[in-house]
Amino acid sequence: MPIETALSLERIAETEGLIRPYIRRTPVMRVDMQDFGGAPLKVDLKLECLQHSGSFKARGAFSHLLTRQVPATGVVAASGGNHGAAVAHAASQLGVPATIFVPSVSSPAKLEKIRAYGANLVTGGERYADALAASETHVRASGALAIHAYDQVETLLGQGTLGKEIEEDVPDITTLLVAVGGGGLIGGIAAWFRGRVKIVAVESDGAPTLYEAFKAGKPVDAPAGGIAADSLAPKRVGELMFPLAQQFVQPPVLVTDDEIRAAQKTLWEGARVVAEPGGAAAFAAMLSGKYVPARDERVCVLVCGANTAAVRFD
Numbered sequence: 001m002p003i004e005t006a007l008s009l010e011r012i013a014e015t016e017g018l019i020r021p022y023i024r025r026t027p028v029m030r031v032d033m034q035d036f037g038g039a040p041l042k043v044d045l046k047l048e049c050l051q052h053s054g055s056f057k058a059r060g061a062f063s064h065l066l067t068r069q070v071p072a073t074g075v076v077a078a079s080g081g082n083h084g085a086a087v088a089h090a091a092s093q094l095g096v097p098a099t100i101f102v103p104s105v106s107s108p109a110k111l112e113k114i115r116a117y118g119a120n121l122v123t124g125g126e127r128y129a130d131a132l133a134a135s136e137t138h139v140r141a142s143g144a145l146a147i148h149a150y151d152q153v154e155t156l157l158g159q160g161t162l163g164k165e166i167e168e169d170v171p172d173i174t175t176l177l178v179a180v181g182g183g184g185l186i187g188g189i190a191a192w193f194r195g196r197v198k199i200v201a202v203e204s205d206g207a208p209t210l211y212e213a214f215k216a217g218k219p220v221d222a223p224a225g226g227i228a229a230d231s232l233a234p235k236r237v238g239e240l241m242f243p244l245a246q247q248f249v250q251p252p253v254l255v256t257d258d259e260i261r262a263a264q265k266t267l268w269e270g271a272r273v274v275a276e277p278g279g280a281a282a283f284a285a286m287l288s289g290k291y292v293p294a295r296d297e298r299v300c301v302l303v304c305g306a307n308t309a310a311v312r313f314d
Contacts, residue, residue, distance in 0.1 A: 003240050005245065006153045007191035012160040018156060019062040022093060025048045028169045028300075036270045036287060041225040043286065043299045044170050045271070047161060049306035052112065053107065056162055056185055056304045057086030057149075062112070063158030064147045065090050074098055078135035080181075081110025082278075082305055083149035086119035099144065101135040103127045107276070109309040121243035127224050129235040130311030141187050150184030159185045165191030166300060173197055174298040175202050177291065180210045182234040185304065187241025190248040191226035196299075202250040202285045204260065204277075209237040210245060211252040218242065227257040227277045253291050255284040263287050268311065274302060 001002035026048045033041040052058040061083070065075070074097030077087040091098035098119040102111065105125050109311050115119050124134030128149075139146045148155055162185070166176065172188045177200045178186045190199055201210050204228020219236045237245075255263075260277045263284035267273040275283070285291040293299050 002244055003153075004191070006159060007156055007188070007244070009192065009194075012157055012188070012192050015063050015157040016161040016164055018057060018066045019161065020313065022094050023058055024051055025165060028271070030080035031271055033286065036266050038287070040292070041167070041299075044173070045273065045283070046169065046300055046302050047273065047309050048165055049273065049275055051305045053082070053086040053089040053117075054160060054305060054307040055082040055086065055188045055279070057082045060155040060158030060184060060188075061086040064145075064152070064154045065094050065096060067154055068145060070096050070184070071143055073142045075140070075147050076139050076144040077101070077147045078108075078124070078128065078132040079150065081150055082105040082252045082307055084119070085110055085113040085117065085307065087147050088114045088119035091119065092117045099138060101131040101138070107308065109123060110307045113307060122306070124179050125265045127235075129224070133248070133282060136227055136250065146236070150182030150187070150234070150308050151240050153185045155242065156188040156191060156240060159188030160192045161188075162302075163189035166302075167193070167197075170298070170300050171297050173300050174296070175293055175300070176201060177202055177282040177285055177301045179203070179278055179302070179304055181207070181221065181278065183210060183237040183241040186210075186249060187244050189242040190241070193247050193248065198250060199248060200250045200285070202253055202289055202291070203252045203281045204281060205254040205256055208252065208254055209234060210249075210252060213237045213242055213245075214251055227260050228303065253285045255281055255288060255290055259284040259288040259290070264310065273303060274306045274308065275303050276308040276310075279303050
């Protein structure tokens with residue numbers, strides 16, 4: 001089945017109906033960029049950082065568990081942290097055993113969350129690709145159900161529900177900025193909007209997966225470093241999302257570690273929004289001036305994750 005058919009508007013809407021009892025409808029905050037030191041410009045922040053498990057990933061996790069047959073051995077996921085936390089949360093809600101493989105670069109905040117949901121946590125190598133390989137070995141040995149972080153139809157359908165929600169929340173939107181790691185989020189969102197909204201990809205310059213894929217005309221291996229390596233640094237962008245990106249996504253904007261840190265700090269100090277590095281990357285493109293909208297653009301920025309220990313109460 002062509003990916004455009006597998007990710008039809010009807011299938012995304014059907015998925016949204018299935019997962020709605022288990023996910024939050026996250027709020028939209030309207031801000032003015034002059035409050036953050038920029039020129040006057042009203043921008044909407046879609047605060048998916050307030051989703052269950054601390055990121056948008058809960059949507060894809062519930063999509064899998066509610067549409068697939070789960071064996072007695074449960075589910076397995078490889079993750080930089082957010083996907084693992086989401087799968088662990090969904091599994092705990094539905095009474096399913098979960099084993100999560102993570103790389104050593106995962107943040108302590110994300111690991112604590114996975115453990116708190118009761119999943120079996122295994123460190124499998126230094127980077128996401130290592131954890132993925134270890135999880136695939138476990139799947140072959142155990143027969144557990146693999147839930148991929150970004151390159152499965154069910155994942156993309158779940159993340160596509162966020163596009164539907166944004167369109168309902170901000171009906172006059174013209175432009176949406178979305179951070180990219182493996183591409184499951186932006187792929188699902190692109191499948192929903194299908195060109196009705198300008199979708200701007202934002203990546204860490206330490207992990208330019210979609211940027212390199214656009215240059216090569218296909219997914220290729222890219223560097224996997226930078227401050228957001230635990231959420232935006234797979235080895236390459238997903239195969240399933242790439243045709244959607246080619247049709248419906250603008251060439252990626254690259255932001256630096258310093259720009260991401262500044263975005264995190266500004267979101268907290270100026271709006272009291274907590275975002276992890278990957279969650280703040282799309283806002284970093286606006287704050288740094290790497291993306292400058294035209295006067296008639298109605299911009300929404302997706303703040304997609306908040307699993308960080310940067311703000312402490314001690």
